[in-house]
Amino acid sequence: MDPVEAFRCWDVRMAAAAAALMAAPPPRGGLEELFRDYGVRYQTVEKIGELGFTVSTLVAMKEEELEDMIAALCHVLRWDLLVGERFGIKAAVRTERRRRHLDVVPLAAEEHEGFSQEGLSEEIAAAASVGEPCETHKKKKKKNNKKSEEEEEEEEGEEDRQREHPFIVTEPGELARGKKNGLDYLFHLYELCRGFLVQVQAMARERGQKCPTKVTNQVFRFAKDAGASYINKPKMRHYVHCYALHCLDEEASNGLRRAFKERGENVGAWRQACYAPLVEMAGKRHGWDVDAMFASQARLAIWYVPTRLRQLCHAARGGGAGEERPLRLAGGDSVGF
Structure with missing residues (x-):
């Protein structure tokens, strides 16, 4: 060629x-x-x-x-x-993220168990070599973790810190405008938390693990891993008493929202004002038993009682039965009941 x-x-x-x-x-x-x-x-x-x-x-x-x-x-x-x-892309990524998380969790648990056993054996050997009494891993864990999960949840020191509120006061059914969300969206987040708790409970039952009955750190971690990073413990604990009023007396909650919207108040002032109706409700309907008040509503029973609400109920109860006692709120406002 x-x-x-x-x-x-x-x-x-x-x-x-x-x-x-x-x-x-x-x-x-x-x-x-x-x-x-x-x-x-x-x-x-x-x-x-x-x-x-x-x-x-x-x-x-x-x-x-x-x-x-x-x-x-x-x-x-x-x-x-x-x-x-647009929604399909986000849904597909969330589903894949959740699937990978469920595949990784059992493996991580096995590795953690093996590591704990290895560390325990080294700990026992070190104690025996120096002649110290051998203390089991379970006792050490109990000694170091003096505070229970409930006590940890009830510590709300961050509640008194100054923070930027990501919400604005809106009337029922009103859509927020701008970068901040309305109060209907805030209450919707608590319903989402309840859904995440149900998923965590189902997973715990399948694995034979202890089943949580309240929204704990485990639920917040699960929500974050599922892609709901907008749900976090500080924010949800900060407004839980507002959600409590919404669940226990929706009419009073809606009236408070309308009043503060008309006055142009910010969400921080509205949040403080939500305490007074709850304290009054605890005294008149539940004999100052704030835990029983939360347990009386199914949607509310999964949340821990805020420490600040406990303190206000205790102070109001100490004022004497039948005596009108003003409840002093932040900002100088006082509400009598």
Whole structure:
């Protein structure tokens, strides 16, 4: 064969191979499998891959970072994203994150158990070598953990610290405008916490572990791992008495919201004002037994009683039965009952 002709044939074959390589869709790190059942179009998955994202990257991202990725998809690549696709992307990532968490937790528990046993044996050997009495791991754990879970939950020193309130006072059914959320959204977070508690209880029963009856640190950790980083212990404990008033006397709670909205008060003043109706309710209906008051409502029974509410009930009870005693709130306001 003529060398020139052979070179031409080789050049044609190379061009065909290059065209086939360009036409074949590059692997996207399992993105197609991740978004398969969530209404995300194949072209959208390709665009996400073009930005360099993989399944592992998406799962490790926070909710805010997912929003940034979706914004880049729309503005950088000029891609028209359907409304359902926006929710589908987030739902798929949350599901994958939850699945990986459930796969990792049992393995981590086994590794932790092995590490604890190894540390225990070294501890016993060290104690025997110096002639000290051997104390079991269980006794040491009990000695070091003097405070129970309930006592830890009731410590609310952070409640008195100055903080920026992420909410604004809104009337029932009113949508908040701007960056801050309304009070309906705040109460909705407590309902979400109840759902997370149910999931934690189901997992504990399946594994034969101790089943929590209240919203504890374990529930907040589970919510964070599930992608609900907006649910955290300081925020939920800070407004739990406001939610208590909403559950026990929704009409009084709505009236308080309307009054403070009309006066233009901030959410901090509204939060302080929520104590007085609860103290009055505890004295008249439950004989100052604030624990019984919380236990009387199913949605409220899963939350620990705030320390501040206990102190106010104790102070009001010490004022004498039947005597009108003003309850002094932060800011100088006082409410008699």
